[in-house]
Amino acid sequence: MSKIIFITGASRGFGKIWAKALLKRGDKVVATARNTDSLNDLVAEFGDAILPLQLDVTNRAASFAAVAKAKEHFGRIDVLINNAGFGLFGAIEETTEEQARQQMETNFFGLLWVTQAIVPVMREQQSGHIIQVSSILGLVTLPVLGLYNASKYAVNGLTETLATEVKDFGINVSLIEPNGFSTDWSGASAVQTEAIEAYAPVKKAFFEAATPDSWGNPEATADAVLQLIDSQNPPLHFLLGKVAYPFITSVYADRIAQFDEWKEVGAAAHGH
Template sequence: MSKIILITGASRGFGKIWAKALLERGDKVAATARNINDLNDLVETYGDAVLPLQLDVTNKDAAFATIAKVKQHFGRIDVLINNAGFGLFGAIEETTEEQARAQMETNFFGLLWVTQAVVPVMREQKSGHIIQVSSFLGLVTLPVLGLYNASKYAVNGLSETLAAEVKGFGINVSLIEPNGFSTDWSGASAFQTEALEVYAPVKQAFAAGATPDTWGKPEATAPAVLALIDSENPPLHFLLGKVAYPGVKKVYAERLAEFEEWATVSADAHGH
């Protein structure tokens, strides 16, 4: 039986790749983009199997209206893929208030509004799968991506909590946590702070740490995402790419060792 899947940020990158993979196998997709013309190729190829919708996820009312349109059109929503987001590159000191708020408005609040809108639909159905596109940078951090890291940590905290709250309604929650992939995320879709020369060495070290092999091929993620959607018991945390797992494992081992080193002092702070 084909599934009804809503994908935000489907104009390019992961969103477009996954939409095509789902449509190719016979699912029906409601695809959103800020510019609806970016979805024309999907409509031309897949016709009525696609419902193209214009959506700026930072507009809460529009997010709720979009969910209502999808429900009315298809009758249900089996899977939500919250994919809309962008990268902000630059040191924290360089980041303007406008840039910081824009990063959180899209990556965190936009995801929150769409999530809040879809939960009642899935709760009524007594089934559903909410897939949040986070990052392995919601588990560990890299320099010069401070606000992006923060937005994804916020997404992870929200979604882990959500998973516990909605499990009893038959709703699953998964966090897709990719390492770097060769999408527009680090190119045309990315934003840059105005550089302060004092951070040049940090940025150079960051750039030097990335080799061509560091970046995954976006098209290679499609089978993994289809497997996630088809799983009867999907994971809460789902790493994508061969860099993410060893990177997270190393940081978590160091973190546990530090907790252990300070464990006595920490326990004494309890007071009794």
């Protein structure tokens, strides 16, 4: 049975790749983008199976209106893929207020507004799957991406909580946490801060640490995402790419060792 999938940020990158993969196998897709002209090729190929909707996810009212239109058009929404977002590159000290707010407005609040709009639909259906596209940087951090890290940590905290709140409504919740992939995230769609020379060594080390093999091929992710969507018992955390698992487990092992080192001092602070 075909599913109705609502995807934000479907104009390029993961969003467009996954939208096309879903359409090719017979699902119906509500594809949102700031400019729906970027979806004309999918409309030409798949016709009525795709509903393109113009949406700026930072507009809460528009997010609710888009979800209502999708529900009216297809009758239900089985899966949400909250994919809209961008990368902000630069040291924390370099980041302007406008840049910081825009990073959170899109990556966190935009995701929140669409989630809030979708939950009542799925709660009424007593079924659904909410998939939030986060990052391994919602679990660990890298320098030069401080505000991006913060936005994805916020997404992870929100989504873990959501999973506990909607479980009894028959709604599954998953976080896709990719390592680096060769999408526009670090290219055309990225924002750069104005450089302060003191951070040049940190930035140099950051960019030199990545090898060509560090970056995954975004086209190769489609099958994994289809498997996640089709799973009867999907995971809350789904690490995407071969770099993610060893990186995360190494950092978490160091964290646990540090917790253990300080556990007696911390326990004594309890007072009784």
